[in-house]
Structure formats: structure tokens, C-alpha cells
Amino acid sequence: MISKFKIGLFLCLCSGYLLQAQTTKITEIAIEGTVKTKPSFITKILQTQVGQVLDSTVLHQDVLRLKRLPAISYAYFSVKELSNKQCVIVITIKENYTLLPDVNFWTTTNNVFSYKLGLYEYNLLGRNITLGGFYQYNGFHTYAVNFKAPNLFSRKWGIALNHQNWKSEEPLYFNSGSANYLYNNISFEALALYQINLNHEINFGLNLFTEKYQYLSGVTSPQIPQQLNLQKALFKLVYGYTNLDYYYQYVSGFKSVLYAQYVLTENDYQNDFYIFWNDFFYYSRIGEKGNWANRLRFGLSSNEDTPFAPFALDNNVNLRGVGILVDRGTGSMVLNTEYRHTVYDKKWLAIQTNVFTDFGSWRNPGGTLGDFFKEENIRIYSGVGLRFISKKIYNATFRIDYGFRIVGQSNTSKGGFVFGIGQYF
Structure with a gap:
């Protein structure tokens, strides 16, 4: 049988990992792939903002919001982890021709x-x-x-x-x-x-x-x-x-x-x-x-x-x-x-x-x-x-x-x- 000590240690490690993820702050949001669309407009309509705690669920919703725009045919994100519980969000988009x-x-x-x-x-x-x-x-x-x-x-x-x-x-x-x-x-x-x-x-x-x-x-x-x-x-x-x-x-x-x-x-x-x-x-x-x-x-x-x-x-x-x-x-x-x-x-x-x-x-x-x-x-x-x-x-x-x-x-x-x-x- 697995000892109570091992179960407790496992739960503590999981809790520590979750706590660290919940306290990872966003220091920058980089927009890549834009040709005509203003990166400032992209960051304006995102729910994810600089200074917030990283939340992958919200990021997925933001990417879905971008894919619904007439100007964007596809979009995805990646996370670059930095030291001191900080990260950079990179959002890459592929634009449509809109005229x-x-x-x-x-x-x-x-x-x-x-x-x-x-x-x-x-x-x-x-x-x-x-x-x-x-x-x-x-x-x-x-x-x-x-x-x-x-x-x-x-x-x-x-x-x-x-x-x-x-x-x-x-x-x-x-x-x-x-x-x-x-x-x-x-x-x-x-x-x-x-x-x-x-x-x-x-x-x-x-x-x-x-x-x-x-x-x-x-x-x-x-x-x-x-x-x-x-x-x-x-x-x-x-x-x-x-x-x-x-x-x-x-x-x-x-x-x-x-x-x-x-x-x-x-x-x-x-x-x-x-x-x-x-x-x-x-x-x-x-x-x-x-x-x-x-x-x-x-x-x-x-x-x-x-x-x-x-x-x-x-x-x-x-x-x-x-x-x-x-x-x-x-x-x-x-x-x-x-x-x-x-x-x-x-x-x-x-x-x-x-x-x-x-x-x-x-x-x-x-x-x-x-x-x-x-x-x-x-x-x-x-x-x-x-x-x-x-x-x-x-x-x-x-x-x-x-x-x-x-x-x-x-x-x-x-x-x-x-x-x-x-x-x-």
C-alpha cells in the first residue's frame, strides 16, 4: 500500500506547482504576424492583459475571439517563461485580405x-x-x-x-x-x-x-x-x-x-x-x-x-x-x-x-x-x-x-x- 506520507508528499508537490502557476505574472504580450492589423488594437480587445496572473483558459478564449475577426484567418499563442515567476505571452496571427x-x-x-x-x-x-x-x-x-x-x-x-x-x-x-x-x-x-x-x-x-x-x-x-x-x-x-x-x-x-x-x-x-x-x-x-x-x-x-x-x-x-x-x-x-x-x-x-x-x-x-x-x-x-x-x-x-x-x-x-x-x- 502507498503510505500516507507519500500521498501527503504528492499532494504538497501538486499544490506547490498549482500555486506557482497561479502566481506567474504576465510582463509582456507580443503580437506577431500582423501586416495591416494594429498590434495595439489586438492587445486592446484581449481579456488577458500585462500585469495579470497567467490563465490559460482566458488565453484560449482570447485566441478564439481573434479567429472570429474578419481580418484574421487563424491565431495561436505560446508562453515564454522567465525567472521570478514571470512570463511573456506571444500571440501569432495569420491575416486575411480584407479589401x-x-x-x-x-x-x-x-x-x-x-x-x-x-x-x-x-x-x-x-x-x-x-x-x-x-x-x-x-x-x-x-x-x-x-x-x-x-x-x-x-x-x-x-x-x-x-x-x-x-x-x-x-x-x-x-x-x-x-x-x-x-x-x-x-x-x-x-x-x-x-x-x-x-x-x-x-x-x-x-x-x-x-x-x-x-x-x-x-x-x-x-x-x-x-x-x-x-x-x-x-x-x-x-x-x-x-x-x-x-x-x-x-x-x-x-x-x-x-x-x-x-x-x-x-x-x-x-x-x-x-x-x-x-x-x-x-x-x-x-x-x-x-x-x-x-x-x-x-x-x-x-x-x-x-x-x-x-x-x-x-x-x-x-x-x-x-x-x-x-x-x-x-x-x-x-x-x-x-x-x-x-x-x-x-x-x-x-x-x-x-x-x-x-x-x-x-x-x-x-x-x-x-x-x-x-x-x-x-x-x-x-x-x-x-x-x-x-x-x-x-x-x-x-x-x-x-x-x-x-x-x-x-x-x-x-x-x-x-x-x-x-x-x-
Whole structure:
């Protein structure tokens, strides 16, 4: 048997080692590998600071925080022990290229050649500031300017400012059919950004906007005029929980984002209304080259029987292959699931194939929750796709998917291609 003396000696040695580790102080934090990012900014947003006691758990959290920044593709740390219970923390990062064009080409339902040209800097001044904008032509002229500085005031507080003048041809649905309107949204938005901790953040603010509708073609209704000009104010709250880990194109973990908005409006065709939706994301690594990705969205709004219902069924939002703005509702329930497999992986480029299934349903304007389970409201599309991923440029993933109808009404799209920049979710 092991004597009590030996057990006591062992416990004393362990206690001494732990006590020494707990009293090792950080005398310097060195940042290596930066090209554009300011080392002073990196040290500003770290929870680990000079003079603190070494804590490897906090260091791991700091590295995870850095890997989530647009400017950084990968990061790791090492500890150099000095004499007198002191140490130096060395954080090494690999940067992304962050000045990116935003270019898209497509054809509208009226066969208008459309394009979007933009430019965004995601690491302005080397301080994780996003500044950019775009111009879009889809038969009409649209532009937007965006500014976001999550750490402008401190490690926790930042601000976002956005202005947009959006124009598009959109359908409004009546009992007797649908009509196409020119939709124009002119908005000014200001948001406060607060990072509670590594996993939790909250954004809140105000959006002042004008909505204009001008009749173009289709059926008419005596209840809805052919021209509208609506002044509105929107109070916005976004709460996000993030527990994701990144390794280049691979993602693992869970994320949840809640969007809540309350819209004030004074007109004869729409009352004040609320809208909220929650996106749940789950990612899992499968083997060395596989990644299983899932997104579940559930949302509701004020349930008025109006053609201006806020939730839309659309190729680029929820169901790949369904078409562009094919229907609207006051509730939305969507599940997207896909398996991504890397077939080519070199220093700067990775190529993934994917197979996916998108399930969606909605609540009709003025309807009930039972609408989600009505056969005529259910759509299921499945398909395959390709991803071309630059490992050195932030969010530089060109995707192409083809989705075909599995479940849905015969008058809906049988399928189609969907193109975009960035992963679908």
C-alpha cells in the first residue's frame, strides 16, 4: 500500500506547482504576424492583459475571439517563461485580405440584365472597422453605405451606421392574384453594439425609413392604392449567442441570433406591428474533410391580413430553387441542412462539394399557426452545389447551388440555380 506520507508528499508537490502557476505574472504580450492589423488594437480587445496572473483558459478564449475577426484567418499563442515567476505571452496571427469587391450579375423575371458593384474594407485603419457600399441596377437604381466599428469606444462598445436607398420590382399578393409594384425603401439606421462577453452580444437602435409603392402591372384591388408613400420608424434589438470555432473553411459549434423589431407607422393600410425571428445554427466536423451545417429559422409578425406581409419565400433567403419572392406570410419556419466535403485544399484555395435539403413553410396573412402544416404551404427543395474558397481573403467564398423541387405545388418552380458570395449560412 502507498503510505500516507507519500500521498501527503504528492499532494504538497501538486499544490506547490498549482500555486506557482497561479502566481506567474504576465510582463509582456507580443503580437506577431500582423501586416495591416494594429498590434495595439489586438492587445486592446484581449481579456488577458500585462500585469495579470497567467490563465490559460482566458488565453484560449482570447485566441478564439481573434479567429472570429474578419481580418484574421487563424491565431495561436505560446508562453515564454522567465525567472521570478514571470512570463511573456506571444500571440501569432495569420491575416486575411480584407479589401474586397462585391460583384454580382443576374437576370430578373423581366429579363433585365442586373448587376451589383460594391467595395468593402473589413479592417479599416487596422482596427476591425468595416466601411463600404454598393451600387445596384436591376432595372432601377439602388445604393447603400455601411459603417461598423464594434470596438470603437472600448473592447465591449461600438457603433454601426447604415444608409440605403433600395429599389426593386416586387409582387404583392391578393386573394384574386398578384400585382407587381416598384418598391422603394429609403432608410437611415444607427445601432449601438455591446459585447457582453466572448459568447454573448447585443445590438440595439433605431431605423427611420420611408417606403414607397408604385403600381406597375397585374391585378388591382380597391383596398390597395396604386401609389403609396409610408413614413415609418423601426426599433431594433439583436441578441446573439456564439460558441463557434473556426479552422479555415471548417466550422464547429452552436450559434443563435434573435432579431426583434417594432415598427411604428401611421397610414390607412397598415397598423404598428412587430416582427421577430430566431436563427439557430449548428455545425459539426465529420472526419478530416467533412462539415455538417444546419440552420433553423422560426419567426412571427403581427398577423394582419395584408399584402404587405414581411416574411418572403425566396431563393436567396431560405429555399434554394424556389424562385424570387414567390410568396409572403406573417410567419416563417425554415430548416436548411447541408453536408460540405472538401475535395481540394491547398495554401490559398479550397474547393468543397455539398448536398443540401431546404424545408420551408409559412403562415398566411391573417391565418393560424396551423398554416405551417398545411400541404399547400410546405416547400421542400434539395440539390447539390460547389464552393470555391479563398483561404487568405475574408468571406471570399463563391457558391453555386442547384435546387430542385421535392415537395410543393405544381405551379411553383421546379428548380433552379442560386449564385452568391459567402456560404449560404
